[in-house]
Amino acid sequence: MSPVRRVQVLVVGAGQAGLAAGYYLRRTGLDFAVLDASGAPGGAWQHYWDSLRLFSPAAYSSLPGRPMPGQAGQSYPDADHAARYLAEYEKRFDLPVHRPVKVLAVEDAQDGGLLARTDDGTWHTRALVSATGSWSRPFVPAVPGRELFTGRQLHTTGYGRAEDFTGARVVVVGGGNSGAQIAADLTGHAAAVRWVTRRPARLLPDEVDGRALFEIATRRVTGGGPRISDLGDIVATAPVRAARDAGLLTDHRMFTALTPQGPRFADGAVRPADAIIWCTGFRPALAHLAPLGLRGGERGRIATAGTRAAADPRVHLLGYGDWTGPASATLIGVGRTARQAVAEITGLLR
Ligand code: FAD
Numbered sequence: 001m002s003p004v005r006r007v008q009v010l011v012v013g014a015g016q017a018g019l020a021a022g023y024y025l026r027r028t029g030l031d032f033a034v035l036d037a038s039g040a041p042g043g044a045w046q047h048y049w050d051s052l053r054l055f056s057p058a059a060y061s062s063l064p065g066r067p068m069p070g071q072a073g074q075s076y077p078d079a080d081h082a083a084r085y086l087a088e089y090e091k092r093f094d095l096p097v098h099r100p101v102k103v104l105a106v107e108d109a110q111d112g113g114l115l116a117r118t119d120d121g122t123w124h125t126r127a128l129v130s131a132t133g134s135w136s137r138p139f140v141p142a143v144p145g146r147e148l149f150t151g152r153q154l155h156t157t158g159y160g161r162a163e164d165f166t167g168a169r170v171v172v173v174g175g176g177n178s179g180a181q182i183a184a185d186l187t188g189h190a191a192a193v194r195w196v197t198r199r200p201a202r203l204l205p206d207e208v209d210g211r212a213l214f215e216i217a218t219r220r221v222t223g224g225g226p227r228i229s230d231l232g233d234i235v236a237t238a239p240v241r242a243a244r245d246a247g248l249l250t251d252h253r254m255f256t257a258l259t260p261q262g263p264r265f266a267d268g269a270v271r272p273a274d275a276i277i278w279c280t281g282f283r284p285a286l287a288h289l290a291p292l293g294l295r296g297g298e299r300g301r302i303a304t305a306g307t308r309a310a311a312d313p314r315v316h317l318l319g320y321g322d323w324t325g326p327a328s329a330t331l332i333g334v335g336r337t338a339r340q341a342v343a344e345i346t347g348l349l350r
Contacts, residue, residue, distance in 0.1 A: 002121040007033045009345055010116055010125035012103045012288065014095075015043020016331050017319030018131035019086060020063050020338035022095040028346050034095055035118060037102035037136075041090055042083030044135040050161045051185045052079045055177075055235045056210030056332065063089055064335035076209075076237065082331070103132075103288045106315075114314055116288075127345045130289060131318040134282035141280055145258040152275040156182065159277060162189035169272060170194070171263055174279030175201045175251065180234045182279055184243035194252060194271065196263070201251040204232035206241060210330065217327040284320045297323065307341040313348055316341040 009025055011018045014036035025032045040046055053076040054061050058068040061082065068085045071077040090097050102119045109115045109124055116123040138155040140146075146153075156178045162185045170190045172183040175197030183195040195201070204213075208231065219225035234240065243249040255263030262273035286302065294311050297303035303310040307317055307324050317324045318338055325340070327333025 004115070004122045004124050005033075006124045007031050008125065008349055009127045009129065010035065010114075010123055011129040011131060012106075012116070013043070013131035013133060013319075014038070014041065014086075014090065014097045014099065015045075015131060015133050015319065016063060016086060017133070017328070017334050017338065018043075018129070019089055019093075019095060020334045021129045021131060021316075021318055021341060022090070022097075023064050023093055023335075024339050024342035025345075026093055026095065028342060030346065030349065032096065033123065034090075034097045035101040035103055035116070035123070036097055036099040037132075039100045041087035041097070041099075043086060044133055045079045045083040045086065047135060047157065048079035049159045049182070049185070050078075051239065052181065053077065053237055053239070054079075054082060054210065054331075055213070055237065060209075060211035060214065061331040063331060064339070066092060068331070105291050106288055107291045126349055127314045127316070129316045129318055129341060129345070130286065132285040132288070133319055134284050136285045137283040138278075139281050139283050140278045143258055144256070145264075148260050149258040149262070149273075149276065150260045151262070151273055154275070154277055156277070156279045162186050165190045165275060167191050168274040169262075171196060171255075171271075171273045171276045172279060173197075173254070173276065174281070175199060175233060176279065176281065177234055178281075179279035180240050180249070181237065182277055184240045184249055187243050187246075187248040193248070194273070195249065196254050197251045198254045201234060202232040203234045203236045203240070203244070206236045208232070209235060209237075210332065214327055214330065214332045217322075217333060286317075289315065306344070307337050308344055313344075316345065 008030045009032040011021050011034040014034045022034050058070045058077050062068045071081040103116050105117045107115045113126045138157045166189050168190050169192045172195045186193045255265050257264045262271050264270045294302045294309045309315040321329050325337030328337040
């Protein structure tokens with residue numbers, strides 16, 4: 001059995017959130033390691049579909065200490081560019097990333113520290129930053145008859161390129177960015193695209209991109225301005241605008257059940273379909289923290305004070321969503337929350 005490895009701080013996950021934490025930890029002189037379940041760098045960016053473009057220009061998609069370089073010929077870079085940027089980032093700052101190492105469970109150690117059990121041995125740490133994102137926990141809602149549909153069903157995580165649906169009748173479910181982007185992507189390839197959402201889809205004003213979203217989130221932190229959710233849910237990227245302006249991106253209300261042939265809508269009509277793409281979101285990947293018994297937040301989440309687990313000052317959560325800091329699930333926003341997490345951890349350990 002391999003010996004228990006010891007660090008002062010353990011970061012779980014080497015996506016943008018884990019790397020931002022690593023950047024600030026590097027400057028503290030604390031001994032730390034970053035464990036990542038994936039075999040390659042880039043976090044969720046390595047898995048996105050071909051046509052995905054960032055919400056913001058490169059200069060507004062940067063982690064601390066290293067601006068994202070522009071991508072030739074693209075004002076809004078693609079996902080591969082973001083993945084390459086993260087790969088270069090961890091090298092440049094010589095971050096101690098170990099992969100592939102999956103953290104299975106984090107438990108209390110007898111000496112007041114934490115034990116992280118992994119598929120490659122055990123680590124002892126005094127503080128832990130969980131930055132595991134949500135890509136590994138796709139969510140599909142329970143819909144009557146889902147198992148009856150004889151066509152293809154896939155989640156956003158399984159979507160690669162529109163050409164795979166040439167000539168097919170596709171139903172895209174979900175009123176967020178993924179649903180809008182994938183529905184727009186399919187137009188011109190699929191024989192028919194029906195975009196269904198629970199509530200009427202709300203596109204943000206055309207001039208609101210990721211840069212503007214960050215400014216709005218920052219104004220909220222400093223005490224004022226509208227909430228992003230008051231303005232809309234979906235960034236009107238260029239392909240989304242083009243599909244909308246061509247009249248090809250219309251949202252319809254959610255169906256009530258699935259039949260073998262396709263969805264049945266509230267008026268009783270069944271629309272035959274060949275494929276259903278569930279762009280219905282994700283849940284935070286936090287199963288490894290279950291043994292610590294942290295909960296107490298809204299909707300079964302871990303209650304947080306900033307990035308810190310309210311019930312355990314040794315544990316910080318980074319990324320995931322606004323409940324772990326404003327804009328903390330974005331490249332440009334996660335630096336601020338990572339800095340705060342590392343400052344608190346440094347205070348705790350010294
Ligand atoms: P991830 O990138 O998911 O990284 C988590 C890492 O943790 C992974 O490498 C994973 O392997 C690892 N991991 C998971 N579980 C374990 C475990 N138990 N043990 C060890 N390792 C583990 N964001 C922007 O900033 N700008 C944009 O323009 C933008 N556009 C988007 C467009 C779309 C359509 C979508 C769907 C998302 C977009 N995002 C954008 C969001 C962004 O991609 C994610 O929020 C971001 O990747 C989350 O980063 P993360 O580091 O929190 O998690």
